[in-house]
Amino acid sequence: MEGEPAVRRLVVVRGTVQGVGFRPWTVRWATRLGLSGHVRNVGADVVAEVQGQARDVAALLEAMRASPPPLALVREVDVSDIAAIEGAPPGFEVRASESRTAAAVAVPADVATCDACLAEVDDPADRRYGYPFTNCVDCGPRYTIIRSLPYDRSATTMAGFVMCDECRTEYEDPTDRRFHAEPVACGACGPRLTWEGPEIGGPPLAEAVNCLVSGGIVAVKGVGGYHLAVRADDEAAVARLRDRKKRDEKPFAVMVGSLAEARALVGLSDAAEAELTSGRRPIVLAPRRDATRVAPAVAPGSADLGVLLPYSPLHHLLLRGAAQPLVMTSGNRTDEPIAQTAEAARVQLTEIADGFLHHDRPIEVRCDDSVVRAARGTTQVVRRSRGFAPEALALPFVSKIDVLAVGAELKSTVALGSGGSVIASHHLGDLEHLAAYAAFEQAVGHLRSLTGTEPVVIAHDLHPEYLSTKWAMEQELELFGVQHHHAHVASCLVDHGRDGPVIGLAFDGLGFGPDGTLWGGEVLLADLRGAERLAHLRPVPLPGGAAAIRQPWRMALVWAAAAAGEQAAAAVGPQLDPQWRELLALSRSGAAPTTSSAGRLFDAVAALAGGRKTISYEGQAAVEFEAAARAWAEVSPAADTNADAWEGEPGEGPWVLDPSPLVRAALDARATGEPLGAISHVFHRRLAEGLVRVSVRLARREGVAAVALTGGVFQNMVLTELVAEGLAASGLEPLVHRRVPPNDGGISIGQVAIAAATLGRVAG
Ligand code: ZN
Ligand code: ZN
Numbered sequence: 104m105e106g107e108p109a110v111r112r113l114v115v116v117r118g119t120v121q122g123v124g125f126r127p128w129t130v131r132w133a134t135r136l137g138l139s140g141h142v143r144n145v146g147a148d149v150v151a152e153v154q155g156q157a158r159d160v161a162a163l164l165e166a167m168r169a170s171p172p173p174l175a176l177v178r179e180v181d182v183s184d185i186a187a188i189e190g191a192p193p194g195f196e197v198r199a200s201e202s203r204t205a206a207a208v209a210v211p212a213d214v215a216t217c218d219a220c221l222a223e224v225d226d227p228a229d230r231r232y233g234y235p236f237t238n239c240v241d242c243g244p245r246y247t248i249i250r251s252l253p254y255d256r257s258a259t260t261m262a263g264f265v266m267c268d269e270c271r272t273e274y275e276d277p278t279d280r281r282f283h284a285e286p287v288a289c290g291a292c293g294p295r296l297t298w299e300g301p302e303i304g305g306p307p308l309a310e311a312v313n314c315l316v317s318g319g320i321v322a323v324k325g326v327g328g329y330h331l332a333v334r335a336d337d338e339a340a341v342a343r344l345r346d347r348k349k350r351d352e353k354p355f356a357v358m359v360g361s362l363a364e365a366r367a368l369v370g371l372s373d374a375a376e377a378e379l380t381s382g383r384r385p386i387v388l389a390p391r392r393d394a395t396r397v398a399p400a401v402a403p404g405s406a407d408l409g410v411l412l413p414y415s416p417l418h419h420l421l422l423r424g425a426a427q428p429l430v431m432t433s434g435n436r437t438d439e440p441i442a443q444t445a446e447a448a449r450v451q452l453t454e455i456a457d458g459f460l461h462h463d464r465p466i467e468v469r470c471d472d473s474v475v476r477a478a479r480g481t482t483q484v485v486r487r488s489r490g491f492a493p494e495a496l497a498l499p500f501v502s503k504i505d506v507l508a509v510g511a512e513l514k515s516t517v518a519l520g521s522g523g524s525v526i527a528s529h530h531l532g533d534l535e536h537l538a539a540y541a542a543f544e545q546a547v548g549h550l551r552s553l554t555g556t557e558p559v560v561i562a563h564d565l566h567p568e569y570l571s572t573k574w575a576m577e578q579e580l581e582l583f584g585v586q587h588h589h590a591h592v593a594s595c596l597v598d599h600g601r602d603g604p605v606i607g608l609a610f611d612g613l614g615f616g617p618d619g620t621l622w623g624g625e626v627l628l629a630d631l632r633g634a635e636r637l638a639h640l641r642p643v644p645l646p647g648g649a650a651a652i653r654q655p656w657r658m659a660l661v662w663a664a665a666a667a668g669e670q671a672a673a674a675v676g677p678q679l680d681p682q683w684r685e686l687l688a689l690s691r692s693g694a695a696p697t698t699s700s701a702g703r704l705f706d707a708v709a710a711l712a713g714g715r716k717t718i719s720y721e722g723q724a725a726v727e728f729e730a731a732a733r734a735w736a737e738v739s740p741a742a743d744t745n746a747d748a749w750e751g752e753p754g755e756g757p758w759v760l761d762p763s764p765l766v767r768a769a770l771d772a773r774a775t776g777e778p779l780g781a782i783s784h785v786f787h788r789r790l791a792e793g794l795v796r797v798s799v800r801l802a803r804r805e806g807v808a809a810v811a812l813t814g815g816v817f818q819n820m821v822l823t824e825l826v827a828e829g830l831a832a833s834g835l836e837p838l839v840h841r842r843v844p845p846n847d848g849g850i851s852i853g854q855v856a857i858a859a860a861t862l863g864r865v866a867g
């Protein structure tokens with residue numbers, strides 16, 4: 104083959120290709136194949152010019168498509184012929200990046216420390232021994248440090264650190280693991296720890312470990328913000344953290360040093376272990392074992408425990424030093440976003456922390472830990488943040504317009520749709536808090552600048568009082584309102600790469616309906632363009648608005664009266680709350696708004712069954728009610744559930760599903776002294792059977808074959824599994840959330856899909 108004319112090709116690689124080692128990978132392959140040319144980042148793409156024998160060039164292109172670097176997501180490899188350069192210099196090099204507005208959506212997520220880096224941190228002979236910011240092309244911070252594209256060191260928060268000679272040599276050597284690893288650093292040139300707190304005269308890490316070991320609470324700056332850390336085995340220390348953080352009962356997550364330790368604390372399926380050990384390193388919620396190493400105050404009343412593994416060298420070093428599992432909870436005051444800077448940490452956490460372990464690598468984007476719930480044989484993302492954001496999700500079609508979606512109000516996220524994908528922000532928190540609102544505005548700007556998209560449409564919720572809706576109204580872009588539960592169903596469709604139509608069971612707390620009432624127990628016929636309300640739970644008064652959410656006893660009285668009459672309500676009133684008379688009068692007056700909320704029905708039945716009458720965190724009553732059902736099912740799975748869940752038949756307009764039989768059954772069972780677990784078990788079973796029957800009937804009538812289970816209520820795995828099994832047994836396909844949260848964190852993704860499918864879908 105010697106002497107054949109050389110060819111030269113221009114190669115554009117699109118997808119998630121920056122910050123994942125694509126350029127060094129290309130250099131290694133090209134060098135091995137004897138090709139010459141260069142590679143560089145342009146906008147969000149990787150662009151290479153490659154010259155050599157045709158079959159060698161083809162081999163490189165094949166490798167780019169078939170076996171790219173492990174963290175890359177190659178969407179397309181565009182190849183065009185260009186004139187070969189005679190006497191081109193031999194060798195292959197990385198060229199300086201070119202910035203350009205990129206239409207592509209391509210920013211890498213943060214990746215947990217790889218084994219090779221960890222081995223160096225542990226090796227006393229290595230120059231990075233004990234260095235808490237060790238990283239390479241395969242691991243380290245990305246999204247949280249990127250200021251703009253293209254992804255180069257100068258565009259990250261590492262810009263201010265000048266590489267030492269040794270780091271620079273690694274960075275410039277195509278055969279090195281750190282070749283163009285943008286955040287590369289070592290103890291001589293990179294970020295450093297500082298300690299602020301009581302001192303024993305050691306280095307910062309030793310001070311922090313000492314404080315932790317003696318039961319202290321340490322604010323630790325990590326990858327996406329500060330954590331509050333404390334020994335998980337020390338009841339008094341954990342109780343102090345709860346007390347100072349004013350967090351009565353909401354479970355804390357626990358960071359453990361190894362998979363073996365995680366297995367000792369919780370039951371893990373293969374799927375849950377894969378999630379736990381992945382480079383994303385989320386918190387995994389799994390059924391807890393009767394462990395002695397975790398203090399009761401870590402997760403009181405919860406059947407699940409959230410565990411996570413260390414994801415930066417600093418965490419590994421802390422865990423080893425403390426030799427104990429550590430509570431690692433967001434470093435914030437309740438409901439505020441986590442602290443991102445030393446100043447914010449001091450302001451927010453001075454009353455809580457005994458000491459601060461700071462470092463000087465700035466965090467560009469504050470990012471909470473992601474949360475994944477383990478279900479039977481599978482997993483479900485319930486908070487999609489660090490490690491996931493801002494990875495693109497595929498849309499089931501290609502949009503010719505760019506769409507910005509601003510989500511809902513609680514568990515806020517924003518999302519951008521462009522071409523065939525949607526990219527959602529990290530978890531922003533509850534917008535009613537000023538700091539979360541600031542994070543919301545920052546996230547919109549950051550996503551726009553990272554993706555280079557120019558949205559022409561803003562999709563928003565119909566709720567006029569959501570701050571996200573108000574913000575959208577102030578922008579000078581075309582507005583597109585999306586009904587809340589339609590967005591939930593669409594988010595589930597995106598999760599499954601479908602565009603419908605499906606029967607959507609959208610069950611959640613509250614969402615604004617187009618009729619101006621608060622919806623939340625909805626059965627929709629929906630695709631990505633439209634939704635029809637086929638059925639819904641019977642609307643009942645919601646007395647006291649937000650108070651009705653914090654105080655489940657209110658809905659318990661309302662539902663007792665609705666299902667069994669005022670006398671029955673009066674009979675249980677005194678057991679629920681001294682204010683029961685006033686509450687009944689208020690709900691009778693017609694002054695309260697009405698709601699078809701499934702979340703509020705769960706609250707009501709839980710309280711009537713002897714569960715929570717007031718709650719200290721969102722969803723607490725439902726979480727404990729579910730745990731009681733699960734515990735009961737393990738002991739006595741049989742249940743007499745033959746009776747119908749509903750009263751009411753389909754007629755004109757939407758079918759009203761009246762769950763009064765379920766409420767009366769709970770009242771009767773409580774009156775005869777049945778325990779909470781037994782009542783909850785029967786309630787879950789009957790509700791699930793009722794939902795399956797409704798779905799089957801409506802699916803047959805409408806000629807659809809799949810049912811989407813969505814909304815915050817379907818974080819309840821007992822209910823989800825019962826409904827999914829029942830649907831499958833009836834020949835319908837259940838669509839259960841996997842990568843997109845079923846709660847309001849997924850709303851922005853559903854909004855993008857609906858707006859783009861309606862306004863910007865490319866024909867064919
Ligand atoms: Zn590494
Ligand atoms: Zn260095």
Ligand code: FE
Pocket residue numbers: 587591611612613614814815846847
């Ligand atoms: Fe919702």
